[in-house]
Amino acid sequence: MVHRxxxxxxxxxxxxxALTVALALTAPAGIANRQNLAAQKxxxxxxATPPAPQSPILSLPDAFAPGQEDDLDFIxxxxxxxxxxxxxxxxxxxxxxxxxxxxxxxxFPKADRQFLMGLRRLTxxxxxxxxxxxxxxxxxxxxxxxxxxxEVGYMALTEGEVEGLRRYLQAGGFLVVDDFWGTMEWExxxxxxxxxxxxxxxxxxxxxxxxxNCFYDVKExxxxxxxxxxxxxxxxxxxxGYYPEVKGIFDEQGRLMVVINWNTDLGDAWEWAENPYxxxxxxxxxYQMGVNFxxxxxxx
Numbered sequence: 001m002v003h004r005x006x007x008x009x010x011x012x013x014x015x016x017x018a019l020t021v022a023l024a025l026t027a028p029a030g031i032a033n034r035q036n037l038a039a040q041k042x043x044x045x046x047x048a049t050p051p052a053p054q055s056p057i058l059s060l061p062d063a064f065a066p067g068q069e070d071d072l073d074f075i076x077x078x079x080x081x082x083x084x085x086x087x088x089x090x091x092x093x094x095x096x097x098x099x100x101x102x103x104x105x106x107x108f109p110k111a112d113r114q115f116l117m118g119l120r121r122l123t124x125x126x127x128x129x130x131x132x133x134x135x136x137x138x139x140x141x142x143x144x145x146x147x148x149x150x151e152v153g154y155m156a157l158t159e160g161e162v163e164g165l166r167r168y169l170q171a172g173g174f175l176v177v178d179d180f181w182g183t184m185e186w187e188x189x190x191x192x193x194x195x196x197x198x199x200x201x202x203x204x205x206x207x208x209x210x211x212x213n214c215f216y217d218v219k220e221x222x223x224x225x226x227x228x229x230x231x232x233x234x235x236x237x238x239x240x241g242y243y244p245e246v247k248g249i250f251d252e253q254g255r256l257m258v259v260i261n262w263n264t265d266l267g268d269a270w271e272w273a274e275n276p277y278x279x280x281x282x283x284x285x286x287y288q289m290g291v292n293f294x295x296x297x298x299x300x
Contacts, residue, residue, distance in 0.1 A: 023122055023216075023287055083128040085298065087112050087119075088141075090149040090165075090175070091133045095156045103151040106179060108133070111271035112148075118273070118287050119294065123215070136161040141168050146297040147175045150267055153185025155192045162195050169197065170251070174297035175258045179265045182239025186262060193258075197249060202260065205248040211259060215295045216288035221246055224264045224282045227272045231279075237263065255300060259293060266290060 089112060094103040109131040120127050134141050137160045141147075147168065149155075157165070169175060180189060190202065205211060212218040223244035225236040237243075241263030249258040269286030272278040 023118070023284060023291075084126040085146070085294070086128045086132040086144050087116050087294075088144040088147050089131060089133045090147050091135045092149065092161055093156050093158050094151070094154040103154040104149065105133070106151050107267040107271045111267040114273060115270040115287070115290055118270075119291060122287075122291055123295070125294070125298070136164040136168075138164070142171055142173065145172065145174055146294055147173060149175065149177055150179040152177055152189040152192065153180040153182075155188065157192055157195065166196050169257045172255075174256070174293075174300075176293050177258065177260045177262075179261075179267050181237070181241035181263050183241075184239070185241075189260075193249070197257075200249050200251075200257075202247050202249055205246050205256070205259070209248075209256070210300075211246075211248075211256065211292055211296050213292075214299070215292050218285070218288055218292065222264070222282065222285040224266055224269045224286050226265050226268050227275070227278060230268070230272075230282055231275070231277045256296070261289075 089104070089108060091102075091104050112131040113129070116127055116129055119125060120129070132144070134144065134147075136157070141164060165175075177189070180186070193200075193202070207219070207221075221244050223236045224230075225234065226238070229235060229238075244264040245260075245262045247260040247262060248256050249260075251257055266286040266289060269278070269283045270290065273283040273287065
């Protein structure tokens with residue numbers, strides 16, 4: 001069993017390395033941006049560097065799916081000291097537990113950690129290697145300019161969470177929404193965000209927006225399926241979410257506050273990118289969009 005596991009981990013490392021090399025080679029515009037990023041970094045990150053996260057959320061018994069910890073021993077441990085970027089996941093109140101763990105923690109923490117491996121290889125951002133879940137009511141939330149959330153079809157925010165998220169977004173925070181499907185989940189998300197940002201419309205984001213070309217030049221919106229459907233060849237959709245969409249919420253000055261990835265699952269593609277049976281097309285798109293989101297968030 002030990003020998004089989006060692007072989008499996010080595011094979012997954014090679015597969016993941018091949019993916020990140022391919023991403024680097026497909027980003028001529030990204031290389032120039034990467035060179036400029038170092039010069040911009042100090043100005044962009046002039047805010048106080050946050051300390052290493054000490055969130056109590058990891059102690060919650062339902063943060064991990066059953067057996068999920070067993071697959072994480074190939075993830076490197078972080079070095080000491082504060083970092084310039086933390087991949088921060090929103091921990092919110094939901095309607096019910098989802099597959100024996102909380103809906104905010106779907107694909108957590110493997111998706112977060114594995115995406116960060118790619119981010120650190122593909123950019124010069126000084127990113128913390130591990131997950132950073134933060135409650136929406138946490139007064140420290142404003143220290144993190146990037147926030148990621150999933151399964152918002154099951155979101156049921158408390159008044160404190162509504163106020164905390166509204167304060168975060170209006171103060172300059174940037175939220176990426178992912179992994180929710182179909183009409184029913186959309187209606188729940190829309191109802192929740194009517195409370196968070198009343199009067200702010202949800203609109204389509206055109207492919208000409210910098211979110212699609214600030215590092216990687218993304219030409220089309222790809223529907224990323226969950227791992228099971230991706231590995232078996234489809235279908236790529238769930239519920240009645242037949243077509244993927246990227247929508248957004250802008251403030252009065254035209255700043256993009258929220259990116260909404262509907263009818264797609266970027267997090268699963270991050271989580272399973274090292275699996276040789278998961279289609280490269282989906283993981284490539286998911287990594288490209290994820291990197292673009294972060295570069296955009298850290299430079300606007």
